Amino acid sequence: MNINATLFVQALSFAALIWFTVRFVWPMITDAMDERTKRIADGLAAAEAGKQSLERSAKQADEAIAQARGRAADIVAQAEKRASQMIEEAKASAKTEGERLVAGARAEIEQEVARAREALRSQVAALAVAGAEQILRREVDAKAHADLIAAVQKQL
Amino acid sequence: MAAGQAPQNAGEYIAHHLTNLRVGEGFWTFHIDTILMGWLTGLLGLGAFYLVARGATSGVPGRVQGFIELLVEFVDDTVKGVFPGDRRFLAPLALTIFVWVFMMNAMDLLPIDWVATLTGATGLPYWKAVPTTDLNTTFAMSLTIFLLTIFFSVKAKGAGGFTHELFTAPFGNNPLLWIPNLALNIIEYVAKPVSLAMRLFGNMYAGELIFMLLGVMGTLAALSFGGMLAGAAAGILYWAWAVFHILIILLQAFIFMMLSCVYIAMAHEHH
Numbered sequence: 001m002n003i004n005a006t007l008f009v010q011a012l013s014f015a016a017l018i019w020f021t022v023r024f025v026w027p028m029i030t031d032a033m034d035e036r037t038k039r040i041a042d043g044l045a046a047a048e049a050g051k052q053s054l055e056r057s058a059k060q061a062d063e064a065i066a067q068a069r070g071r072a073a074d075i076v077a078q079a080e081k082r083a084s085q086m087i088e089e090a091k092a093s094a095k096t097e098g099e100r101l102v103a104g105a106r107a108e109i110e111q112e113v114a115r116a117r118e119a120l121r122s123q124v125a126a127l128a129v130a131g132a133e134q135i136l137r138r139e140v141d142a143k144a145h146a147d148l149i150a151a152v153q154k155q156l
Numbered sequence: 157m158a159a160g161q162a163p164q165n166a167g168e169y170i171a172h173h174l175t176n177l178r179v180g181e182g183f184w185t186f187h188i189d190t191i192l193m194g195w196l197t198g199l200l201g202l203g204a205f206y207l208v209a210r211g212a213t214s215g216v217p218g219r220v221q222g223f224i225e226l227l228v229e230f231v232d233d234t235v236k237g238v239f240p241g242d243r244r245f246l247a248p249l250a251l252t253i254f255v256w257v258f259m260m261n262a263m264d265l266l267p268i269d270w271v272a273t274l275t276g277a278t279g280l281p282y283w284k285a286v287p288t289t290d291l292n293t294t295f296a297m298s299l300t301i302f303l304l305t306i307f308f309s310v311k312a313k314g315a316g317g318f319t320h321e322l323f324t325a326p327f328g329n330n331p332l333l334w335i336p337n338l339a340l341n342i343i344e345y346v347a348k349p350v351s352l353a354m355r356l357f358g359n360m361y362a363g364e365l366i367f368m369l370l371g372v373m374g375t376l377a378a379l380s381f382g383g384m385l386a387g388a389a390a391g392i393l394y395w396a397w398a399v400f401h402i403l404i405i406l407l408q409a410f411i412f413m414m415l416s417c418v419y420i421a422m423a424h425e426h427h
Binding site: 002003004005006007008009010011013014015017018020021022024025026028029030031032033035036039 | 176180182183184185186187190191194195198202205206208209210212213214215217221224225228229232244245247248249251252256287290291292293295296297299300
């Protein structure tokens with residue numbers, strides 16, 4: 001047995017090594033390991049969140065597409081309805097316009113007929129007066145019988 | 157025997173290898189080789205850990221960092237199995253013990269005659285390369301552990317609780333049993349550091365001695381044909397013992413670490 005002062009030196013060396021490991025080496029390594037654990041956990045959580053948000057977006061996209069499809073169908077139906085309505089309106093307006101034209105033409109014709117009849121009537125009256133004048137040259141005074149002639153004219 | 161000169165017979169050879177490089181007289185003697193090799197191995201072992209720890213990344217670790225982390229996790233798990241409480245001191249302590257004891261033991265794998273020749277060439281008369289074959293080292297460690305045990309025991313139970321336990325455990329609180337309890341506790345407190353130190357010292361010292369005996373056997377090679385055969389056998393045995401020793405140095409480092417943890421964990425327990 002040769003125990004001597006070397007023991008104290010070795011104990012101090014041991015204490016220094018313990019202090020060094022406790023103070024520096026161990027925390028540095030375990031910190032890195034803990035941080036990695038945290039990063040992996042965060043990464044997994046982020047991946048999970050990403051997957052969920054992807055699912056959510058896919059669902060939203062599906063909904064949007066369905067909505068758009070429905071709206072498009074609505075718009076097409078509306079347009080078709082509008083088109084048929086327009087056709088109906090055009091038909092109706094064309095019909096009324098035609099009727100109006102026909103009515104106008106008919107009125108003009110009647111006016112023409114009335115005018116012709118008027119002219120004819122005045123001519124016939126003149127002719128009748130002229131004839132009567134020829135016949136009654138002496139007995140009939142045009143001035144004295146003017147009201148009579150006018151009454152005949154009116155009867156025509 | 158002159159400084160650096162090779163010893164002539166087997167007894168001298170072994171005695172030469174078992175002598176420390178000393179400075180001082182009587183109790184105030186310092187084993188320079190033990191101290192320097194202790195520092196060197198400590199710096200090598202824990203310095204490597206420090207270098208890796210300083211560059212440690214929380215990203216993808218490299219091979220070296222992976223190996224260091226493997227060791228750290230192994231030590232941490234081992235300590236966790238023994239001690240359920242706060243490991244911020246105990247786990248690094250265990251790592252220190254494991255790495256330092258392993259590194260000191262590993263000096264055993266250096267061929268003893270190479271070490272002797274190398275140090276002899278620089279003018280040093282003696283050089284024991286393995287600090288754990290010096291009782292001063294093993295007792296320094298085990299007594300430090302012993303002091304830590306007392307410290308944690310007092311810290312966990314208070315000075316009163318510690319003293320109370322000295323007199324009342326393990327048999328119970330009865331005035332008649334105080335003396336037997338105290339006697340048993342003293343035996344236990346002495347036995348722990350002594351056994352811890354002697355186990356490591358004994359294993360390493362015996363291993364070193366076998367290397368020396370094989371070294372002596374190897375010197376026979378120069379004498380005769382039969383001696384050559386013996387020398388060849390010694391070479392093979394030296395190699396085989398070295399391979400076996402890899403297991404022993406690891407095992408002894410682990411045992412020292414494990415028992416230190418167990419003792420400190422026991423100090424936290426209340427009876």
